Amino acid sequence: MKIVIADGSHQADYIIGMYNNRENELIVINSTLSVCKYLSAKNGISVLHGKPTKESDLFDAGIDNADLFIALSENDVDNYVACKTAKKLFNVRRCIATVINPKNVDLFKQLGVDSVISSTYLLGEQIKNTSHIENLINTLSLEDNKINIMEILVREENEVCGKTLKDIRVSDIASVSSVIRHGQPLIPNGDTMLEAGDKVLLVTTKEHYDELAEIFQRKKA
């Protein structure tokens, strides 16, 4: 593959490390001279000092017909224009841009950038999908989301606090694998009584997730 890496510093370094082999032709262009020197010395490749938003510099870099163009600068607008220039004037097949402002993820996609990555955006999506802030439930999904491992913090105000697992009666819908108390995992049985500060680890299916979240988040009357 012919891959162009435009701007960025440690991200560029990482990606060069990933793709710098005999199967790929790597073209690296960076607008900061010190970064050029660093990338060049560290990876043993030549780096063009130039602006990825300038047609003449991209021409000098020889990016025409590249398979992939990756725009990594910290300026979202520059990344957009670099991608646009690469596609429109140099017939690059596919463009990836990183963005700082998570709002730009959707905007860039609507404007035709093939892939858009914002670490803040991904963080937001992850939080949305896997945790309930209120009772600090962490979830790990396996088997394509069909199995959930829930880690639920028990607080003093929860109804389940002070009850035994037998009384809480979740054995039909979950398997309680462990209770972590003061940092130590216990293998529980029906008589294990939950204390405030315990973290309950249970395995369940997607269908029972909400019901279990509700049982463990319910507060004492």
Place this chain on the structure above:
Amino acid sequence: MNCIVIGAGRLGKNMAIMLCKKHNVMLIDIDRSAFGDLDEYSGFMEVGDALDREVLENCGIRDAGTVVIMTEDDNKNIMLADVCRQIYNIENVYIRLKDSRKEKLVADENVRCVCPFDLTLENFREHYGEATL
């Protein structure tokens, strides 16, 4: 017609003043302090980043017939032009380009480019004629 001018620098401000004589104009700038010297201006003003779609929509982009894009950054102007044309289908989009070579990026996209540098050079050439040079 409803017009939006993005960028309240000297050019942007004067274009807004020109337009407000016959049209409804909304002038947007990211910097509050840009809105000085507007005694002859009779349109609306808004402080905000035009790259934020919420700001654009609050400024009435959906009803705008003309958008004039005059920020200091060619790249920003090009991106804003794309937003106006591709997302909001604005009929008349004008942008300033300091570097007229960037005009290629909006070729066949129905975006009109105003290049002050080239215009000034052309103006100079007209005044002094080829013979004198």
